Amino acid sequence: MMTIASSPRQTRAASFADWLEVRLPKLVLAPSVLITLVFVYGFIAWTSILSFTRSKTIPKMEWAGVLQYAKVLGHERWHVAVHNLMIFGVLYVLICMVLGLLIAILLDQRIRHEGTLRAIFLYPMALSFIVTGTAWKWILNPGLGLEKLAHDWGWSSFHFDWIINEQMAIYTIVIAGVWQASGFVMAMFLAGLRGIDQDVIKAASMDGASLPLIYWRIIIPQLKPVFVSALVILTHLAIKSYELVVALTGAGPGYATELPSTFMYAHTFTRNQLGMGAASAVMMLLTVAAIMVPYLYSEVRGPRTSSH
Amino acid sequence: MSSLHIQQVRKSYGSTDILKGIDIGIDDGEFLVLVGPSGCGKSTLLSMIAGLDTVTSGDILIGNQRVNDLHPSKRDIAMVFQSYALYPNMSVAENIAFGMEMRKVPKAEREKAIQDVAKLLQMQHLLDRRPSQLSGGQRQRVAMGRALVRHPQIFLFDEPLSNLDAKLRVDMRTEIKKLHQRLKATIVYVTHDQIEAMTLATKIAVMRNGELQQLGSPSEVYNKPANTFVASFIGSPSMNLIPGRLVPHGDGLALEIEHNTTEGLQIPLPPQPDSVTAYVGKEIIAGLRPEAIGNGNLQKHELTRQVQADLVVTEPTGPDTLAILKLGGFEVTARLEADATYPAGHRGLFTVDLTKLVMFDSQTEQRIA
Amino acid sequence: MSSKNWDSPQMVQGSANRWSRVIIYGLLIFFAAFYLMPLVVMLLTSFKPLSEVYAGNILKLPAHWTTASWVKAWGEACVGLSCDGIKGYFWNSIKMVVSAVGVSTFVGAMNGYILTKWRFKGDNLLFGLILFGCFIPFQIVLIPMAAFLGKAGLASSTSGLVFVHVVYGLCFTTLYFRNYYIAFPDELVKAAMIDGARFFRIFFRILLPCSGPIITVTVIWQFTNIWNDFLFGASFTTGDTAPITVALNNIVNTSTGEREYNVHMAAAMIAALPTLLVYVVGGRYFVRGLMAGSVKG
Structure with a gap:
């Protein structure tokens, strides 16, 4: 029923190319998958195992049960770290969202030089906090920073020493953290605002709704997915925050600004x-x-079900 | 140019069957149109012919060669895509030459081939442009050029006109038909537009839900639809499908149309073959094209019948006027002459041409005559 | 990536009155000042002599502009015990960034291509596995990675850091390219296949030439991230091999005697310049990267 015109040799060469073509994508992807398996999941496993051993200076495979967890959970510094993370996390996420949304709405009012302003609100995200922390540390320094500025400008009763105050130091971390990340949240909200159907807004204003009411009742509810994304991203950034503390307070004074x-x-x-x-x-x-x-599950699943 | 044979081709993803055993054969130089509603499997079938999708079972033969396991580039086919799929980073000339470049055709030969195709499609002035600088019609032309330059055994077209506006679509349709006549090429063409299918094809394959409904010439598919689906899918406005019954009438039979809310109607039929007489007393579905119902515009002969009908509304289209009639209680569309004017609610005599009557089994929906 | 809508300010009621405009602009300028302050303070201070730093305040313009602190920060400031400035660390970071960005971007592009155009069973699961790597707190890999780098002879070396950044940068680069290529028409790949191009040819001749925007986004994102990294640098390098962020932190925290704030600020500015420059030139792409890393769809 079938006649193959080409010589057997060509067919074999062709079939090898075809054989390779079927496997090539997986072969090329394999190193990345392997790297991920070893250096992400393998290392997670490694660290997890280590957490159940008596390791001190060097890894030691001596089973210790949950001893290390008990030691961490009973450690005064860990209590402070978790407590700080709560304060920092809640304030950081909340203020970033409110400020980000506020600035996004302000920028959405057909502002001149919007591009420049956007760039100003976002640059903190492009710089290492090790860098900008140097400036913040100085700005917050009671002897030389804001306090002195206020005194020079004639407000002699101004007192601002949070960074060396054990009770207040964690709030300086919040200030710096908000300064760094709120522009990012602004960008997310602004993109969300720009994606809203303008006809709905026109319809609402024809119905007689005022601008604040349109935002409150019609626009902001439509930004729900952005709120979810911002919440998740900010929360995970808060938990991972490290450089903020290192650059600003070095976890001090004492260990007042310790984080996990x-x-x-x-x-x-x-x-x-x-x-x-x-x-x-x-x-x-x-x-x-x-x-x-x-x-991530919902984000990865989402596009697939809609595009296939 | 080659023939194409599709034999018992099936496609399934897991437990869902996309194609359920398709058999289609066409000769060298034929223009096969695969037509059907979206999701019928026509595009999948085309992809399988191209080698872009694997065959679950069955065979695809181009010429006499089984191509199931051949890489797309080795099947000697060319394809025009719905989105044209022009490489955005290449000029028109580079787009046309890319396939030859991959096949290591010498440069001089490529240049000549580009010029020939550009001349054939009258697009010499476009050769240096990028796809983004072209209009929709020009892109379509380039996509055709890219296929033509290959001189393949078979051309595959995947809804190539659906992204064009209405007027351009008609023009390009004519161009494609001219090209087919000139090149005597074998073409497989996928569309959901039944007018494209009718105008272009030498053979139409109507598909639905992964099954072939009918394979035949445009006139066969139009005049003798295999079932009610084909009858209503092909033709616009679509064929009137009227539930009725075959009753004895004198020596012969009559078609009785009776809606339970109004008085019925009997249309005496000419002598029928045994396959139809077996349905006496049974429910059937009568199929009448709008042009088989008329008034003065229908030529009267011994197989025309006068029937009483109520006119519901008229819709002048320009060349003719469509009239919605109540025939034995059922709404049907009739194609009347352009200047036909009736007051709403008009009741009068209309003509039915029985040579165009087809009948379907009311259960299986297959044609019985 | 919804950033396409970015450049078209939307219409929301044209009738906003004068006072509300004043309030809107007033607020925006106030916020802008707040955001700009640290940068302004850094710049001003870096050009002041030390006496002015202590005598004046953070926002006072320098009376005598001087670049002495910049020169000192670049070539003489003490990092730990050696006092050769931060120039060596600057070059460490440059070397590290160039290789790590190049490799991770290329591999990410390949991965994105395969995950969208050569789909296979389980590809989404693999993508999910890779994706999760973007978001882990890197503390979880510090201990094993330190041990691994030691065993591999890469401890405290620029190559070691490059390796680490490639490994943990892959997640992001794969994510970016995958989300870009998923919108790239499959028909182009099919057309190229029929034309006779195979796996690599399709990538290099068809997809890659069309990837300009996403390459820019990825390169800028990776550059910024890797340049700004502190955790890996601090964990896996010592002494001369440290990247600039680690060196800067040392300068700022180890100086004895009178703190040379002007030199600190100059060093910070030097450390900031490359990313600042990239941000000023390609800010649009940086924002896109930022967004693509958080919201897809």
Whole structure:
């Protein structure tokens, strides 16, 4: 029924090319998958195992049960770190969202030089906080920074020493964190605002709704997906925050601004408590995973069901 | 140019069957149009002919060669895509030459081939442009050029006109038909537009839900639809499908149309073959094209019948006027002459041409006559 | 990526009165001042002599503009025990960034191509696995990675850091290219296949030439991220091999005696310049990268 015109040799060459073509994509993808499996998941497993051992200076495969977790959870500095993370996380997420939305709405009013303003609100995200923290540290310095500026300008009763005040230092981290990330949230909201159907807004204003009412009743409710994204991204950034503290307070004064991330680093690299470092890292991961996995699942699933 | 044979081709993804055993054969130089509503499997079938989709079972033969396992580039086919799929980073000339470049055709030969095709399609002035600088019609032309330059065994067209505006679509349709006549090429053409199918094809394959409904010439498909689906899919406005019954009438039969809310209507039929007489007393579906119902415009002969009908509304289209009539209680469309004017609610005599009557089994919906 | 809508300010009621405009602009200028302040303070201070730093305030213009702090920061400031300025670390970062960005971008492009145009069973699961890597707190990999780099002889080396950044940058680059290529018409790939192009040819001749925007986004994003990294640099390097962020942190935190704030600020500015420059030139793409890393669809 079939006649093949080409010679057997050509067919074999062709079939090898075809054989390769079928497997080539997977072959090329394989190294990346392997790297991810080893250096992300393998290392997660490694750290997890380590967190159940007696490792101190060097990894030691001696089973310790949940000892390290008990040590971390009973550690005064960890309590401070978790408490700080709560304060920082809640304020950081909340203020970033409110400020980001406010600036996005302001920018959405047909503003001149919108591009320049956008660039100004977003640049903190493009710079390392190790860099900008240097400036913040100085601005917050009671002797030389804002306090002195206020005094020079004639407000002699102005007092601002939060950065060296154990009770208040964590709030300076919030200020700097908000300064860094709120522009990013602004950008997310602005993109969301630009995606809203203008006809709906025209219809609402023909119905007699005022501009604030249109925002409150019609526009902001439509930004729900942006709120979800911003919430998830900010929360996970809050948990991962590290440089903010290192650059601004070095976890001090004392350990008043300790966060889980600095706790982990200190125990792993300077206090020779690998086991505790690992245990704290695992707890950080689990918290992030609890937030990110459902989010990523819905994000990856979403496009697929709609495009296929 | 080659013949094409599709034998018992099936396609399934997991447990869902996309194609359920398709058999189509066409000769060298034929213009096959695969037509059907979206999701009928026509595009999948075309992809399988191209080699862009795998065949679950069955065979595809181009010429006499089984091509199931051949890479698309080795099947000696060319394809024009719905979106034209012009490489955005290449000029028109480079687009046309890309396939030859991949086949290591010498440069001089490529240049000549580009010039020939450009001349054939009258687009010499476009050769240096980028696809983004072309209009929709020009892009379509380039996509055709890219296919033509290959001189393949078979041309595959995947809804090539659906992105053009209405007027351009008609013009390009004519161009494609002229090209087919000139090149005597074998073409497989997918569309959901039944007018394209009727105007272009030498053979139409009507598909639905992964099954071939009918394979035949445009006139066969139009005049003798295999079932009610084909009857209503081909033709615009579509064929009137009227539930009725065959009853004895004198020596012969009559078609009785009776809606339970109004008085019925009997149309005496000419002598029928045994396949139809077996349906006496049974429900059937009568199919009448709008042009088989008329008034003064229908030539009267021994197989025309006068029937009483109520006119509901008229819709002048220019060349003719469509009239919605109540015939035995059922709404049907009739194609009347252009200047036909009736007051709403007019009741009068209209003409039915029984040579154009087809009948379907009311259960299986297959044609019985 | 909904950034296409960015450049067209939308119409919301044209009748806003004068006062509300004043309030809107007033607020925006106030916020802009707040956001700009740290940068302004850095710049002003870096051009002041030390005496003015202590005598004046953070927003006072320098009476005597001087670039002495910049010169000192570049060539003489003490990082730990050695006092050769940050120039060496600057070059460390440059070397690290160029290789890490190049490799991770290319591999990400390949991955995105395969995950969208050569789909296979389970590809979405693999993508999900890779994607999750973007968001892990990197504390979880610090200990094993330190051990691995030691075993591989890459500890405290620029190559080691490049490796780390490629590994953890792949997630993002794959994400970017995958989301870009998913909108790239499949028909083009099919057309190229029929024309006789195969796997690599299709990528290099058809997709890659059309990837200008996403390459820019990815390169800028990776450049910014890797240049700004501190955690990996601090964990896996010591002494001379440190990237500039680590060196800067050392300068700022280890100076003894009178703190040379002007030199600190100059060093910070030097560390900021490359990313600042990239931001000023390609800010639009940076924003796109930022958005693509958070909201898809």
